[in-house]
Each structure stands twice: as structure tokens, then as C-alpha cells.
Amino acid sequence: MFERSINNEALIKMVILRPMQQEDVEGVMAIETTVTEFPWTASIFSDCIKVGYGCWILDDEGSICGYGLISSSAGEAHILNISIKPERQGQKLGLRMMRHLIKQAKYLKCASVFLEVRVSNKRAIDLYNKLGFVKVGDRKDYYPATEGREDAHVMSLALITQPSA
Numbered sequence: 001m002f003e004r005s006i007n008n009e010a011l012i013k014m015v016i017l018r019p020m021q022q023e024d025v026e027g028v029m030a031i032e033t034t035v036t037e038f039p040w041t042a043s044i045f046s047d048c049i050k051v052g053y054g055c056w057i058l059d060d061e062g063s064i065c066g067y068g069l070i071s072s073s074a075g076e077a078h079i080l081n082i083s084i085k086p087e088r089q090g091q092k093l094g095l096r097m098m099r100h101l102i103k104q105a106k107y108l109k110c111a112s113v114f115l116e117v118r119v120s121n122k123r124a125i126d127l128y129n130k131l132g133f134v135k136v137g138d139r140k141d142y143y144p145a146t147e148g149r150e151d152a153h154v155m156s157l158a159l160i161t162q163p164s165a
């Protein structure tokens with residue numbers, strides 16, 4: 001059968017990256033509420049689209065399998081959210097979305113891109129390390145947690161190297 005003869009890499013290539021639209025928010029929320037105990041609300045996604053942040057969808061023939069959001073100001077980009085549908089995790093879609101967001105930050109001539117990540121989120125931290133992000137600080141009690149609060153690592157990737165003096 002065709003589907004069996006196609007390898008994983010080919011299947012991933014069939015997934016397209018496209019801008020998020022207001023009509024996508026329901027599908028995005030279906031993923032958001034499964035990947036975290038403390039999901040964003042639909043109105044946060046909706047507002048991010050309205051204010052013109054970089055809001056991107058990984059679309060597999062009409063089915064949303066992930067999304068990523070990035071903002072930029074004063075020459076710095078901030079990755080606000082990246083999530084992949086649980087059944088599609090581990091297929092390099094997160095890597096693909098991250099590379100895309102970094103490309104967007106470069107296009108906007110940002111000097112660096114930063115993000116926050118739960119200190120317990122090993123999977124995401126591994127991905128960010130792999131892309132060259134380094135930990136530049138911590139934010140204490142940044143996230144809600146099942147018991148109390150959880151700290152965030154702040155991670156950063158330099159995009160423009162300063163000329164040496």
C-alpha cells in the first residue's frame with residue numbers, strides 16, 4: 001500500500017507550515033488542552049493573531065498537528081508557545097517549527113531570540129539545546145504547577161554576533 005511504502009521523513013515533508021487564522025483557534029485549543037495542565041485560553045491565541053505576532057501552524061492535509069508563536073520588539077524575539085500534538089511528537093516537527101521561528105526572528109533582524117521553559121520540561125530543553133539555545137537565567141515561580149509554582153529557565157540564542165573590538 002502507498003501509505004506503508006512512504007517513509008517517516010516523506011510524511012513529515014507533506015506537513016506544511018502556514019500562518020494561523022482565527023478559524024484555527026478551536027483546533028489549536030484541542031491540542032493546547034492536551035499538552036499542558038495549564039493551557040492558554042482561546043482568547044490569548046486570538047489576541048496574538050490580532051496584534052500581528054508570528055503565529056504558525058503545522059498543517060497535515062487540513063489537520064493541525066502543531067503550532068508556534070513568536071513576538072519581537074526592540075531587536076529581540078520571544079518564542080511564546082510551541083506545541084506538537086501528542087501523537088505527532090518525536091517526528092522532528094518541533095524541530096521544524098523551532099527552525100522556522102528562528103528564521104522569522106532573523107528575517108526581522110533580531111539580535112537574539114529567547115524563551116522560557118519549565119525546569120522539568122526535559123524534552124523541550126533538549127530540543128532548545130540542540131538548536132544552540134543556552135540558559136541565561138531563571139525566573140522563580142514563573143509557572144503555575146499542580147502543587148504551588150514552578151521555576152522557568154530563560155534560554156537565549158544569539159542571532160547576530162557582535163564584531164570584536
Ligand SMILES: CC(C)(COP(=O)(O)OP(=O)(O)OC[C@H]1O[C@@H](n2cnc3c(N)ncnc32)[C@H](O)[C@@H]1OP(=O)(O)O)[C@@H](O)C(=O)NCCC(=O)NCCS
Nearest residue numbers: 035082083084089090091092093094095117123124126127
Ligand atoms: C517539546 C516539543 C515541542 C518537542 O517537539 P517534538 O516534535 O516532539 O520534538 P522533535 O521530534 O522535533 O525532537 C527534536 C529533539 O527534541 C528532543 N526530544 C524529542 N522528543 C524527546 C523525548 N521524548 N525525550 C527527550 N528528548 C526529546 C531531542 O533532542 C530531539 O532530537 P533527537 O530526535 O535527535 O533526539 C513537544 O514535545 C511538545 O509539544 N511538548 C508539549 C508542549 C511543550 O512542552 N512545549 C514547550 C513549552 S516551552
